[in-house]
């Protein structure tokens with residue numbers, strides 16, 4: 101990992117008028133520009149099917165910035181500098197005609213394109229990644245430095261992900277492919293690496309001798325936001341678990357990498373994925389709960405059930421919730437359950453990891469307090485990023501004797517570092533691509549091992565024809581997900 105500023109870059113965004121580009125990519129690029137992190141001659145080309153001239157395109161991006169950037173961050177001078185960087189090209193990505201215009205755009209750079217790498221961002225469905233790569237190559241638009249950024253999900257299963265990766269790999273070497281998992285760009289997720297590997301306090305305790313179990317919760321308040329066509333084929337397992345939750349699990353469970361280079365980190369993550377216990381017919385019945393939301397209410401407002409969403413198919417059995425108990429079968433983690441849960445239409449947006457430490461082996465305090473909670477490390481990804489360590493201290497006051505009381509040692513990033521804005525994940529990821537750093541991106545073998553594990557689970561569901569259990573929108577999922585962890589004498593951490 102190398103620190104430093106970004107070089108001048110030509111960034112070509114395919115799907116330049118799509119949801120991801122408008123909601124995430126332009127706002128992230130604007131923030132980078134505002135923070136002085138875009139080099140002076142960096143240019144951005146939006147590519148899309150719609151006929152539009154450059155004035156209308158810049159106006160469209162201006163509008164999206166007004167929607168998605170906080171007013172306090174919208175600076176007039178920076179806005180006009182940023183909009184000046186934008187160009188637009190109307191193109192149908194499936195056909196080679198027209199791709200030569202990208203080559204021409206490159207040669208129109210202020211000081212020529214020598215030494216300014218092009219980054220191609222594929223903000224489009226994975227089904228056309230292959231066509232775009234092929235057409236870029238055939239039109240002579242690429243050079244030996246061009247990087248490609250691809251969005252998740254890479255495919256639908258192991259087989260389709262291999263086809264997509266082969267098509268990208270036919271044009272780009274692995275060292276220039278940046279597979280996004282935007283959870284890796286979140287501030288606290290990176291702090292997890294700092295926390296684990298910079299603090300001997302945790303480094304020495306991070307194993308089955310000291311940790312009893314781990315929880316990962318990624319709860320979303322939103323439903324499927326008009327994305328029925330995509331989501332109903334995927335479901336929460338493919339949409340969230342196969343990528344985001346497994347990446348979080350890997351960062352918690354991996355052995356220390358020998359350094360912070362991309363491959364050192366990714367090698368360790370792959371070992372974790374290989375050590376995940378595969379599910380089978382017997383274990384999914386016991387250890388996995390699928391759910392689908394029905395109508396309910398969130399924050400006092402009624403919301404429809406999944407089967408009443410726009411575009412819905414009334415007999416869909418796609419899951420919008422998954423909870424599971426899994427294990428990393430290696431020396432460090434043998435016997436330590438990892439409880440994962442994620443769902444849409446839950447009471448609040450909450451992503452957190454809770455590391456539960458074991459109880460003190462020799463206990464000398466009041467026997468009535470024996471069951472007071474053991475130490476917990478709570479790593480909050482969103483909404484308020486922070487880390488808290490739950491410890492036992494003496495209860496205050498003269499009348500309490502040696503009574504214990506659980507309380508947090510709390511690091512809230514917003515109040516601890518009030519001057520620093522916590523950047524959106526896409527800001528960090530775009531910056532790393534421009535710098536040519538791959539450590540926050542997913543390597544091909546990671547994607548494939550994750551699919552191999554997810555495919556086994558889906559196959560077992562299909563064999564047993566497991567229907568999703570219903571849960572009302574605004575609840576924490578099916579009751580069975582609570583029963584699953586309660587059977588082990590534990591509960592989901594609920595101090596939200």
Ligand SMILES: NC(=O)C1=CN([C@@H]2O[C@H](COP(=O)(O)OP(=O)(O)OC[C@H]3O[C@@H](n4cnc5c(N)ncnc54)[C@H](OP(=O)(O)O)[C@@H]3O)[C@@H](O)[C@H]2O)C=CC1
Pocket residue numbers: 114115116117118119120121148149150191192193194222223224225226228251252253
């Ligand atoms: N949106 C999000 O929050 C997230 C998205 N992703 C991933 O990002 C990618 C983009 O998603 P999203 O922005 O939501 O999708 P959208 O459908 O909103 O945007 C995709 C864009 O690609 C364009 N497009 C598709 N095919 C062609 C073609 N042959 N020629 C020209 N343009 C084409 C579409 O144009 P048209 O409208 O004309 O069809 C559309 O504007 C997907 O891979 C998705 O899985 C991942 C995580 C989150």
Ligand SMILES: O=C1O[C@H](COP(=O)(O)O)[C@@H](O)[C@H](O)[C@H]1O
Pocket residue numbers: 282320322339340451
């Ligand atoms: O990749 C995806 O992530 C979002 C959740 O991301 P977050 O940063 O808001 O937690 C999810 O809603 C979407 O379905 C999925 O495709």
